[in-house]
Amino acid sequence: MAKIADILAAGPSSSFEFFPPKTPGAVAQLEQALLELEPLNPSFVSVTYGAGGSSRSKTIEIVKRIKEEFGLEAMAHFTCVGATEPELRATLHEMREAGIDNVLALRGDPPAGEQVWTKTEGGLEYSRELVELISRDYPFTIGAACFPETHIHATSAEDDLRYLKEKVDAGAKFLITQLFFDNRRYFEFLGQARAAGIEVPILPGIMPITNVDQIERFTALCGAHIPPGLSAALRTRRDEPDAALQLGVAYAALQCAYLLRGGAPGIHFYTLNRSSATRAILAALRAQEPWREA
Numbered sequence: 001m002a003k004i005a006d007i008l009a010a011g012p013s014s015s016f017e018f019f020p021p022k023t024p025g026a027v028a029q030l031e032q033a034l035l036e037l038e039p040l041n042p043s044f045v046s047v048t049y050g051a052g053g054s055s056r057s058k059t060i061e062i063v064k065r066i067k068e069e070f071g072l073e074a075m076a077h078f079t080c081v082g083a084t085e086p087e088l089r090a091t092l093h094e095m096r097e098a099g100i101d102n103v104l105a106l107r108g109d110p111p112a113g114e115q116v117w118t119k120t121e122g123g124l125e126y127s128r129e130l131v132e133l134i135s136r137d138y139p140f141t142i143g144a145a146c147f148p149e150t151h152i153h154a155t156s157a158e159d160d161l162r163y164l165k166e167k168v169d170a171g172a173k174f175l176i177t178q179l180f181f182d183n184r185r186y187f188e189f190l191g192q193a194r195a196a197g198i199e200v201p202i203l204p205g206i207m208p209i210t211n212v213d214q215i216e217r218f219t220a221l222c223g224a225h226i227p228p229g230l231s232a233a234l235r236t237r238r239d240e241p242d243a244a245l246q247l248g249v250a251y252a253a254l255q256c257a258y259l260l261r262g263g264a265p266g267i268h269f270y271t272l273n274r275s276s277a278t279r280a281i282l283a284a285l286r287a288q289e290p291w292r293e294a
Contacts, residue, residue, distance in 0.1 A: 002073040003141040004044055004102045005173035008201040012291040013043035013266030014282055015203070018273050020047065020058035029273050030062075034070060036275040040282055043266065044073040046104060049081075056091055064098045075143065076100050079108025080130050084122035088130070092138050103140040104176065105130045105167075128166045135171025144172035146202060148180050148189035152223040161196050168198050175200060176268050179207040179218070181251075182227050183258050204259050207270035208277035209248030212238045245277065253281045257290040 007013055016037055021027045047062045059076050066074040076095055080088070095103065107127040119125040124133070127144060134142050144167045147160060154160035164175070175198075180186060186204050193202060209215045212234045219226055226234070230251060237244040256267045267285075269278045 002044070002101060003173070004073070004075060004143060005141055005201065007043045007073070008174055008203060008265045012260055012264075013203070014040070014285075015043050015266065015268045016045045016271050016278060017205075017268060018045060018047050018062070018271060020062055021273065026273065033271060033273050033275040034066070036279060037271070038070050038072065040279065042072060044075055044102070046075040046077060046268075049077045049079050049106070049108065060091075060094055060098050060100070063095075063100055067099060073102070074100070075102035075104055077104045077106060078130070078134075079106045080120070080124040080127070081108035082120055082123075084120060085124065085133070086122075088124065088133065089137075092134065092140075095140070096138060101139075101141060102143065103134060104143040104145070105134055105172065106145055126163070128163065128170050131167050131170040131172050141174075142172050143174045143176060144168070145178065146175040146189070146193070147178050147223075148185040149178070149224055157192075161192060161198075164193065165196050165198055168200055173200055175202045177202065177205045178222055179205050179224050179270055181230060181255070182225065183255060183262070186259065186264070187262060201265040203266055203268045204264050205268045205270060206252055206256055206259075207272075208252040208281060209234065210245050210272070210274065210277055211241070212244050215248075249277050249280050252277070253284045256281060256285055257288060260285065260291040261293045 018030060018033070021030045045066060047059050047066070049056055049059055063074040063076045066072050078091070083091070105127055107130070124130050131142055131144060134140055146164050147154070150157045150160045154163070177186065190202055207215070207218070215226070218224070233247055234244060237247060259267065269281070271278050
C-alpha cells in the first residue's frame with residue numbers, strides 16, 4: 001500500500017489529475033496523455049468523479065488500470081453527490097476490491113442543471129461526514145480539498161477554515177488546494193491553517209493556462225481570482241492561442257518554482273487530460289530543482 005501522506009512526507013512530489021473521458025476522442029486524448037506523462041514518474045495521479053458524481057464506475061476502472069498497466073499510484077476522487085449511505089458504502093467496497101489505497105473525499109458539486117447543493121435523502125451532507133465514514137470503516141488513506149480563496153459556498157473564511165479543521169480531525173491525512181494563481185494566497189492560507197492546528201501536508205493545485213476563454217470560465221465557476229497583471233496579459237493574447245499557451249506555461253513554471261522554494265510539499269497539476277504544458281513545466285522544475293533552495 002502506497003499512502004499519499006507518506007509520499008508527501010518523503011520530499012517534493014509531482015502529481016497529475018485526470019478526469020474520465022466521455023467520447024472516443026476524449027478516450028484517445030487521455031491515453032496519449034498517460035503515455036506521455038508516465039515516463040515523468042509522478043509521485044501519484046488522481047482521477048475525478050465527474051460532474052455530479054456521474055462517472056463513479058469509470059473512475060474506478062481508470063484508477064485500477066493506471067495502477068495495473070502503468071504501475072503508478074492512483075487515487076480515486078469520491079463524492080457524496082446523488083448517493084445514499086448504502087450506495088456510498090457499496091462504492092467504497094468496490095474501490096477496496098479494486099486495490100485502491102487512497103481516496104480524495106469531497107462533498108461534490110450539485111448535479112448538472114442545479115445551482116444549490118441538496119443532500120440526497122439517505123445520504124450525507126458534508127464532506128466531513130464522508131471522511132468520518134471512510135476513516136471509521138475502511139482502510140483507505142484519505143485526502144480532502146481546501147480553498148486558499150475560500151469555498152464559494154462558505155459563509156466566511158473563518159467558517160471555511162473551521163470546517164477544514166473538522167475534516168482533518170475526522171481523518172483526512174493530506175489536503176489538495178483548489179487552483180489559484182497568486183502564491184501569496186497559498187502561503188497566507190497555509191499560515192492560517194497552521195495557526196488553526198491543521199498540521200497535515202497542504203499540496204498546492206496548479207492549472208497551467210492553455211486557453212484564455214476556458215480559464216475565465218473555470219475561475220468564474222470556482223471563485224478563483226486571476227491577478228490583474230496576468231489577466232491583462234491574457235486578454236492581449238485572447239486571439240493568439242499559441243502565445244496564450246506560452247504565457248500560461250511560463251507563468252505556471254514560475255509559480256511552481258516559487259511555491260517549491262517556499263517549502264510546498266509538491267505540486268498537483270490539473271492536466272485537463274493533456275500533457276504538453278505539464279511536461280514542459282515539470283521538466284523546467286526538475287532542471288532547476290528550486291526545492292533545494294527552500
